[in-house]
Amino acid sequence: MKKVAFIFPGQGSQAVGMGKALYDYSNDVQAAFQQADTLLNTPLSSFIFEGPEATLTKTEHAQPALLLVSSLLVRQLKEHGVNPSMVAGHSLGEYSALVAAGALSMDDALKLVQTRGRLMEQAVPTGQGAMAAILGLDAKSIQEVTESITKQGEVVEVANFNCPGQIVISGTKMGVEQACVQLKEKGAKRAIALNVSGPFHSSLMKPASREFQVALEQVTFHDAEVPVYANVTAEPVQEKAVIPNLLIEQLYSPVRFEEILQRMMEQDLDAIVEVGNGKVLSGLVRKVNRRMKTFAIQDPESLQTFMDWYKED
Structure with a gap:
């Protein structure tokens, strides 16, 4: 069998x-x-x-x-x-x-x-939360950026460890947008906004x-x-x-x-x-x-x- x-x-x-x-x-x-x-x-x-x-x-x-x-x-x-x-x-x-x-x-x-x-x-009220898939960057680099932005007042956290080179982040709309900009500057190949209704798998x-x-x-x-x-x-x-x-x-x-x-x-x-x-x-x-x-x-x-x-x- x-x-x-x-x-x-x-x-x-x-x-x-x-x-x-x-x-x-x-x-x-x-x-x-x-x-x-x-x-x-x-x-x-x-x-x-x-x-x-x-x-x-x-x-x-x-x-x-x-x-x-x-x-x-x-x-x-x-x-x-x-x-x-x-x-x-x-x-x-x-x-x-x-x-x-x-x-x-x-x-x-x-x-x-x-x-x-x-x-x-x-x-979370519609439009106030967001998620994005980050491609081509390691988890440590992503977590450093999300923790830094969260300390400044906009929540953004790692939501999914999917596979090598694909990690999803989740948080406030502003927090996710800021993280996407900074992660691309750090070397992420792409940051793709996800079509979801809220910041799932975040605090x-x-x-x-x-x-x-x-x-x-x-x-x-x-x-x-x-x-x-x-x-x-x-x-x-x-x-x-x-x-x-x-x-x-x-x-x-x-x-x-x-x-x-x-x-x-x-x-x-x-x-x-x-x-x-x-x-x-x-x-x-x-x-x-x-x-x-x-x-x-x-x-x-x-x-x-x-x-x-x-x-x-």
């Missing part, structure tokens, strides 16, 4: 029309989409399949939409006899990973991420984390069946008692995705499989280790391609 890890995309990977081929493929999937609409009291399926893009991109819609598509793809994989040896997700994707590992039910996760998305949008999200703790207390967690690599620590966890606190910290802490990938690759994997819309994380895997076998499963066709490989002797 081949040894595979599942990884799950986060916000930004959503696209109008995602999951439609999966929806058309199975009556069970259609029923699950309809149940999600009822559970969340919102026409999520319509936003996913028809848009408009601006509505789907809203954090409180994008997060459950991505989780729903990823979790239903996992369901298909498990029905084909594929179970991961370990899982991880990028930011929001950590919830999809917890569902895949049996630590959270899909229904509970959908409600949680809808609440999470709403609180994240409310934490500006702490107000959201306090309210989110209340939502987490209403949910039943289970011990994970396989290791889940946590965004906050880049360490594998399985104990239900520690998972909620990691999810609270995740809101205002950096995503240590490069470390997560490195640690997964130390476990003798045959492949890392991105489960959900897009191929963003597969690209990060290749930047960490070009020799690592990767798959991106987002529809029945890509599922079949993976299964053909999985069944080979």
Whole structure:
């Protein structure tokens, strides 16, 4: 049996029309989409399949939409006899990973991420926060600049360690703009503003984390069946008692995705499989280790391609 890890995309990977081929493929999937609409009291399926893009991109819609598509793809994989040896997700994707590992039910996760998305949008008024991807500069240089600007009164912090040469910063609009100018002067190849609604994974999200703790207390967690690599620590966890606190910290802490990938690759994997819309994380895997076998499963066709490989002797 081949040894595979599942990884799950986060916000930004959503696209109008995602999951439609999966929806058309199975009556069970259609029923699950309809149940999600009822559970969340919102026409999520319509936003996913028809848009408009601006509505789907809203954090409180994008997060459950991505989780729903990823979790239903996992369901298909498990029905084909594929179970991961370990899982991880990028930011929001950590919830999809917890569902895949049996630590959270899909229904509970959908409600949680809808609440999470709403609180994240409310934490900082629209237009006052920003994020940017910094390409081609080392983490130490980036942290020196962000710490210097923050000391002067404008918050800007490292939000995502994605892969070698790609680090995301987050903070006030002014802080991020100042950092982008200074980082390019320091040698960054590019500084790309991200199309997000807030300064995620920065200390500006702490107000959201306090309210989110209340939502987490209403949910039943289970011990994970396989290791889940946590965004906050880049360490594998399985104990239900520690998972909620990691999810609270995740809101205002950096995503240590490069470390997560490195640690997964130390476990003798045959492949890392991105489960959900897009191929963003597969690209990060290749930047960490070009020799690592990767798959991106987002529809029945890509599922079949993976299964053909999985069944080979």
